[in-house]
Amino acid sequence: MEKQIFNTNNAPAPIGPYNQAVKAGNTLYVSGQIPFDPATGELVTSGIKDAADMVMKNLQAILTEAGMSFADVVKTTIFLTDMNTFAQVNEVYGSYFTGNYPARETVQVAALPRGVNVEISVIAVK
Incomplete structure (x- = not known):
C-alpha cells in the first residue's frame, strides 16, 4: 500500500x-495538533476555548x-492536561x-509538547 504525505x-x-x-488507502491519519x-x-494562550479553537482550525x-x-x-x-477543562473544550470541539x-x-495527561493544555488528533476516511 502506498502512503501519501500531507503538509x-x-x-x-x-x-x-x-x-x-x-x-494509507482511503484513511487519513492526522497527527496531534x-x-x-x-x-x-x-x-494561543488566551484561554482553553481559544486554544481548542486554534487546534480545531489546524486540524481543519x-x-x-x-x-x-x-x-x-x-x-x-x-x-488534556486538566480534565476540568473538558466541558469548554467539548463545546468548541462539538x-x-x-x-x-x-x-x-x-x-488527561501529565504534560503536552510546548507546555500546552490541549492536543487533538483525528482519523478520517473518504
Whole structure:
C-alpha cells in the first residue's frame, strides 16, 4: 500500500520526525495538533476555548489539504492536561461537527509538547 504525505503551511509545521498527515488507502491519519497559530508563529494562550479553537482550525487546514473535512472524521483523540477543562473544550470541539459524530476518547495527561493544555488528533476516511 502506498502512503501519501500531507503538509500545509496553514497548520503548524511538524516539530519532529513526523508529517502533519499520512493517507494509507482511503484513511487519513492526522497527527496531534496543538494551539499553535501558523500565521503568527505563536502559541494561543488566551484561554482553553481559544486554544481548542486554534487546534480545531489546524486540524481543519490539514483535512482540507488532504481533500477531506470534519464530515469524514471517524475517530478523534483529545489530550488534556486538566480534565476540568473538558466541558469548554467539548463545546468548541462539538461546534466543528454536524451530527454523525466520530468515535472519541478524551484523556488527561501529565504534560503536552510546548507546555500546552490541549492536543487533538483525528482519523478520517473518504
